[in-house]
Amino acid sequence: MSEVRLQGIVKRFGEVQAVAGVDLHIDSGEFLVVLGPSGCGKTTLMRTIAGLEKPEEGRIHIGARDVTLLPPRKRGIAMVFQSYALYPHMSVAGNIGFPLKAQGRCPNRSEREQRVHQAAQMVSIEHLLDRRPRQLSGGERQRVAIARAIVSEPEVLLLDEPLSNLDAKLRAYARDELKSFQRQLGITTVFVTHDQIEAMGLGDRIVVMRDGLVQQVGPPQAIYDRPQNTFVATFLGSPGMNLQHVSERVLRGFRPEHLLPVAELPPGAEHEPFVWRVTRVENLGSDRLLYGHVPDFRGDMQLTVARLPSNVTTEIPIDTDCDFGVARQHLHFFDNESGERVAEAAV
Amino acid sequence: MATLTTTPTPAQGPRLIRVLRGTLYTTLVLFFCLLASSPFLVMGVVTFQTDQDLYKRGASPFDYEDMPTLEHLDNLFNDTRYLSFVRNSTLTGIAVVVVTLVLSLPAAWALARLTGRWGEHAGILMFIVYLVPPTLLFIPLFRIIVQLGLRDSLLSLILVYPSISVPFSTWLLMGFFKSIPPELEEAALVDGFNRYEAFWRVVLPLARPGVISVVVFTFTLTLHEFIYSLVFISSSEARTLSTGVPTELIRGDVFFWQPLLASALLVAIPVGLVYNLFLDRLVQGFTLGAVKG
Numbered sequence: 001m002s003e004v005r006l007q008g009i010v011k012r013f014g015e016v017q018a019v020a021g022v023d024l025h026i027d028s029g030e031f032l033v034v035l036g037p038s039g040c041g042k043t044t045l046m047r048t049i050a051g052l053e054k055p056e057e058g059r060i061h062i063g064a065r066d067v068t069l070l071p072p073r074k075r076g077i078a079m080v081f082q083s084y085a086l087y088p089h090m091s092v093a094g095n096i097g098f099p100l101k102a103q104g105r106c107p108n109r110s111e112r113e114q115r116v117h118q119a120a121q122m123v124s125i126e127h128l129l130d131r132r133p134r135q136l137s138g139g140e141r142q143r144v145a146i147a148r149a150i151v152s153e154p155e156v157l158l159l160d161e162p163l164s165n166l167d168a169k170l171r172a173y174a175r176d177e178l179k180s181f182q183r184q185l186g187i188t189t190v191f192v193t194h195d196q197i198e199a200m201g202l203g204d205r206i207v208v209m210r211d212g213l214v215q216q217v218g219p220p221q222a223i224y225d226r227p228q229n230t231f232v233a234t235f236l237g238s239p240g241m242n243l244q245h246v247s248e249r250v251l252r253g254f255r256p257e258h259l260l261p262v263a264e265l266p267p268g269a270e271h272e273p274f275v276w277r278v279t280r281v282e283n284l285g286s287d288r289l290l291y292g293h294v295p296d297f298r299g300d301m302q303l304t305v306a307r308l309p310s311n312v313t314t315e316i317p318i319d320t321d322c323d324f325g326v327a328r329q330h331l332h333f334f335d336n337e338s339g340e341r342v343a344e345a346a347v
Numbered sequence: 348m349a350t351l352t353t354t355p356t357p358a359q360g361p362r363l364i365r366v367l368r369g370t371l372y373t374t375l376v377l378f379f380c381l382l383a384s385s386p387f388l389v390m391g392v393v394t395f396q397t398d399q400d401l402y403k404r405g406a407s408p409f410d411y412e413d414m415p416t417l418e419h420l421d422n423l424f425n426d427t428r429y430l431s432f433v434r435n436s437t438l439t440g441i442a443v444v445v446v447t448l449v450l451s452l453p454a455a456w457a458l459a460r461l462t463g464r465w466g467e468h469a470g471i472l473m474f475i476v477y478l479v480p481p482t483l484l485f486i487p488l489f490r491i492i493v494q495l496g497l498r499d500s501l502l503s504l505i506l507v508y509p510s511i512s513v514p515f516s517t518w519l520l521m522g523f524f525k526s527i528p529p530e531l532e533e534a535a536l537v538d539g540f541n542r543y544e545a546f547w548r549v550v551l552p553l554a555r556p557g558v559i560s561v562v563v564f565t566f567t568l569t570l571h572e573f574i575y576s577l578v579f580i581s582s583s584e585a586r587t588l589s590t591g592v593p594t595e596l597i598r599g600d601v602f603f604w605q606p607l608l609a610s611a612l613l614v615a616i617p618v619g620l621v622y623n624l625f626l627d628r629l630v631q632g633f634t635l636g637a638v639k640g
Contacts, residue, residue: 087531
């Protein structure tokens with residue numbers, strides 16, 4: 001268990017700058033999620049930490065050691081690949097014991113077997129030790145990959161979208177398991193994903209990336225509540241934040257769940273009124289999604305979405321002007337050009 | 348044929364078709380097996396025939412009037428240098444296989460993994476080299492062999508045969524290496540190996556079908572290659588099977604058919620058996636289950 005420090009990491013592939021100068025400090029024992037759309041450089045960043053890619057610029061420290069130029073095997077890391085990368089010619093036990101053999105840390109065979117058993121026990125796959133990877137289900141393969149990663153007791157655990165190959169039901173279960181497992185081991189973990197639900201649910205902190213740059217770092221709720229720019233605002237949340245031009249310079253944003261019929265707003269709260277015409281309603285069971293258009297300062301219509309929880313039972317007539325509102329505290333303002341957050345006072 | 352003329356009921360229909368299909372399949376398989384094995388069958392039968400039986404006009408090769416004889420086998424082993432040819436061919440074969448693997452494994456791996464798109468073009472170029480026929484090359488190569496003082500030595504063949512086997516093997520192995528997901532190699536790097544150990548412990552075991560193909564291809568190539576062997580080696584004791592047997596058992600226009608066919612059969616059987624032994628390996632999908640299910 002060690003802290004990880006990245007300073008000015010730059011990684012290029014020919015003309016393309018995959019990571020464009022990233023500074024990051026990951027605390028010891030922290031579960032850090034790197035979140036971003038595909039092609040944002042998150043996997044490259046993780047591969048750079050692993051030593052599978054050499055950065056053109058910057059330094060990487062794990063604990064007190066500068067590992068920038070060290071090969072992967074000398075960094076004290078373990079990695080779970082998106083495809084799991086289990087060795088098909090070895091049994092599950094062979095796969096889990098492979099790092100111990102490779103690192104020569106466990107020359108004693110019975111001790112090695114014992115550690116393989118312990119790791120398998122932790123992820124409940126003891127009964128599968130004699131099988132081959134091709135005989136396992138997706139969930140079982142993922143567990144084998146995790147067992148292989150933890151058996152050598154690495155300082156840092158790197159996980160590259162390990163849940164993306166599981167079906168939706170299994171994924172929620174695996175998420176819960178992974179989190180409690182990481183807490184139990186207290187191992188410093190970097191988890192890469194493009195799935196914001198995974199990121200919100202798992203991370204102690206989230207790093208949102210775009211185009212090789214860090215957009216915002218912070219605890220999940222803080223990022224959700226106070227997005228630093230329009231990219232983070234619209235990327236997080238499902239659907240993302242509504243943005244409207246309120247002047248040439250300023251965008252106003254609010255989350256779909258904060259746009260409510262006036263009658264449903266907290267009594268006495270100061271609010272921004274919207275006369276809104278709903279054109280379509282989607283009933284999702286737990287919520288209702290309302291779609292409609294609101295004019296911006298020029299009078300152009302902009303698509304706006306509201307999410308009403310199922311306990312809000314107000315009847316919403318279609319194609320009729322209704323009184324909606326957003327509590328002032330839930331309004332966000334961004335600079336139209338840079339997309340950066342600005343204080344309301346500056347508007 | 349009676350079943351064909353009666354109108355099948357709906358329940359009988361599919362069953363009848365299944366039986367017919369099975370019969371047709373078995374007949375075809377048997378026919379092709381017989382076709383493929385007939386040369387070996389004839390070789391085996393003729394080996395034990397007396398000259399009278401063999402040269403009798405109008406008789407089939409399977410006619411035996413006299414008792415089968417071991418005389419020709421005795422001839423082959425005691426009156427020719429057959430065993431020395433077998434030894435020379437085996438030694439050359441093993442040496443060429445080793446040289447080919449040592450050169451083509453790293454070359455194929457590097458071209459498949461480390462050089463990107465450029466590697467693919469290089470692989471195709473290597474394959475084109477393979478297409479240059481030995482009949483064009485043996486004269487310049489002969490001069491080189493003479494200058495190196497390797498005439499009449501098996502070393503000349505061990506030196507020259509890889510010029511045919513390495514390009515083909517490299518090209519073949521490139522395909523195998525490309526089918527192995529790079530993540531497996533990276534996982535081995537993370538797990539504690541360096542690049543060469545990762546190759547040795549993870550990549551090579553997975554490319555085993557490819558390695559076996561290369562071994563089989565190279566070994567059989569050295570067994571049947573004729574021109575280089577004929578040109579570079581003239582002394583009888585250094586000859587290999589492909590040139591030794593014809594020079595000793597065809598004298599002028601006289602063919603010693605029985606020992607000739609026996610010599611071919613004795614080499615073909617073990618090679619055929621080894622081929623069959625590894626047939627499954629050659630086609631087995633080793634990487635199943637390695638990545639996403």
